[in-house]
Structures are given as structure tokens and as C-alpha cells.
Amino acid sequence: MVDERASPPIEILLVEDSPSDANLTIKGFLNARIANNLHWVEDGESAMNYLLSQGEFADAIRPDIILLDLNLPGMDGRELLTEIKSDPNLKSIPVVVITTSNDEQDILRSYNLSANCYVTKPIDVYQFIQVIQLIKDFWLIAVTLPPK
Numbered sequence: 001m002v003d004e005r006a007s008p009p010i011e012i013l014l015v016e017d018s019p020s021d022a023n024l025t026i027k028g029f030l031n032a033r034i035a036n037n038l039h040w041v042e043d044g045e046s047a048m049n050y051l052l053s054q055g056e057f058a059d060a061i062r063p064d065i066i067l068l069d070l071n072l073p074g075m076d077g078r079e080l081l082t083e084i085k086s087d088p089n090l091k092s093i094p095v096v097v098i099t100t101s102n103d104e105q106d107i108l109r110s111y112n113l114s115a116n117c118y119v120t121k122p123i124d125v126y127q128f129i130q131v132i133q134l135i136k137d138f139w140l141i142a143v144t145l146p147p148k
Helices: 019-030 044-051 077-086 104-112 125-142
Strands: 010-015 036-041 065-068 095-099 117-120
Touching (some): 010 019, 010 044, 019 036, 036 044, 044 077, 065 077, 065 125, 077 095, 077 104, 095 125, 117 125
Parallel strands (some): 010 036, 065 095, 095 117
16 A cells, blocks of 8 residues: 555646536545545636646646546637647646547547547436546556656
8 A cells, every 4th residue: 555645645637617526526536545636627718727827826736637527618628638738838747538428529539639538427426426436546546647
């Protein structure tokens, strides 16, 4: 078992416009057995400001991983993914697309835009929590994240 005290907390950026989905995700990571700091923004513009440490996010810490919904107001998740993966300073941050869309075009486009993973959100609350647990187990425990 890994000694959590030996490592700084994992920094997670959640980009999600649904407060109920965000709350379930936050609860799922709060119950994690690994230290993490989850930061939530509700749209693509706020996410870019966070990632670039601009405006109200001037003191933002670079995330180790991004959880991204595709269907966002304003700059949607597809546009945000394009921005992240085309920026030399941000492109190494793993992006997990977690969205309600199971459309083949969305899946293909996300991977073509270099998403690291595509997860379709289950409608059932219990299954949604299980998916968050799987994401946590894989991305925060099993995977070695890129250095900052």
C-alpha cells in the first residue's frame, strides 16, 4: 500500500455544468483513499482561465488530471479539449471525457482530439458512483501521471 503522506495530493480539475453530476463526482473523490484536491468549474471559458491561471484563478494549481464533460455552455468540451491538447504547456495533462453522450461521432472526435479516455455517464446514481470509483482507482492509483 502506498503511503499517502509521501506524495502531495493529486490535483483534479472537474469541468462540469451539471451541479448534481458535479456533486456526485466530488463525493466520489472525497471518499477516495488517496489525497486529492478537486476543483470544479462549470464551463469551458472558466476551465481555460483556470488552466492558464488567469483572472479569479490567478493562484490556480496546475491539475494532474482533467475530468471533462462535453456538453458545456459557451465553449463546449470539444472546443476546450482542442485548446488543451494544442497548448504545449497543457497537452500532457490527461483528459478524461465523462459525458452523457454515447454518440459514435463524439467518441471518435474526442479520441481524435487526443482525449486520454472516454466514459459515458450512467443515468443510474449508483452506477455513476461506481464509474467515479473506477476512474479514481485507475487514474489516481494505477496510472503514473506525467510530472508537472
